[in-house]
């Protein structure tokens with residue numbers, strides 16, 4: 001697969017898309033402003049005016065084909081013949097900071113890193129992470145303000161940064177290293193989405209580049225020591241991971257992989273938990289249902305085996321990610337000319353899969369705008385109407401490696417918070433929603449917790 005690898009990576013994007021219907025948008029900005037403001041309306045507009053495939057342009061001048069439908073998700077993510085590159089789909093956006101991450105690798109290179117690190121995401125490892133993350137979440141939740149309204153975002157962000165420094169990197173969350181790691185990580189996120197991606201001294205982009213170098217250095221300086229350590233965190237496991245030939249991963253692979261893992265895990269889970277809190281605050285019945293589930297387990301702390309008992313929590317998690325998938329669109333680039341659903345896609349063409357739109361298509365979902373977790377129950381199984389109509393974690397070779405980790409994190413959080421507090425969101429409060437970099441209430445979500 002990807003035999004012409006060195007060649008396709010050197011080629012420029014195909015910009016000749018004029019034989020597709022669509023609209024590039026404004027000079028320089030393309031369609032970015034409407035996309036950032038409301039991707040659903042933009043995609044709906046394109047779908048109605050131009051059909052399931054249409055051309056558009058983005059802020060960097062990048063031209064792309066917007067693809068709206070499960071058949072495109074399937075053909076491109078499953079990618080039976082190796083026709084699509086993930087690395088080239090994300091290079092323009094993520095390449096500056098996350099070179100060496102799994103999504104920026106294709107073919108055998110990707111397979112090697114993914115296989116070697118898969119054990120860190122298998123059941124035995126996950127079992128250990130439950131023990132590591134639960135006390136951190138419990139202590140943050142214990143310290144949240146009670147009987148007064150507060151903004152949830154900074155609280156959940158801090159909680160998850162601490163979980164990451166301990167579970168991903170094996171650090172003491174009260175130590176200097178954890179603080180430095182969190183600071184660098186936040187600086188990269190701040191510089192990633194910027195209108196000026198140039199290293200102008202002291203600009204967010206410049207700071208992010210400096211933070212990226214420090215983060216990589218941080219990992220690389222510790223690799224040898226960790227290989228001799230018996231810690232259970234993900235970083236230690238990745239340092240010991242071996243390829244099929246029995247070789248350790250290179251230092252660059254370890255640090256690139258770890259930096260990307262932190263990135264891929266953090267904002268996605270933050271946005272999911274923010275949105276779950278929103279829906280539970282707005283839907284008292286579901287909040288009560290989940291609390292009953294939590295009390296049925298009747299334990300202060302969960303063990304790994306208890307997680308699967310939280311089936312209603314899983315339904316709410318799924319419905320939250322249907323309505324607001326943390327990753328709203330996926331990127332790829334075609335390697336050679338190929339045909340999908342009767343459309344000829346030229347080689348080297350950037351493709352945007354609008355998975356958030358597919359999650360709300362009335363062709364696939366009953367009353368798609370309604371919050372209705374039961375649609376995922378076995379008997380209704382709306383997500384089974386097409387194998388690729390529900391793809392919050394992607395699909396195929398690049399399917400999210402942290403999918404089970406994310407659900408585990410959410411279940412532990414819900415267990416800890418619902419057994420202690422009632423969540424209230426003012427009936428008249430309808431926060432404005434932002435969609436980028438992640439979908440969530442743009443004011444950070446105002447909630448109130450009361451002890452039960």
Ligand code: HEM
Nearest residue numbers: 102103264265268326327330392393394398400401402406
């Ligand atoms: C609710 C939380 C999460 C969501 C919605 C999410 C979503 C996704 C999606 C859609 C992809 C596929 C991207 C593509 O094919 O273009 C992906 C890939 C990935 N995710 Fe997640 N993710 C979440 C949490 C996590 C966590 C917790 C981790 C790590 C522990 C993680 C690590 C990764 C990695 C490494 C990849 C790239 C996999 C590869 O290229 O082989 N994600 N994620």
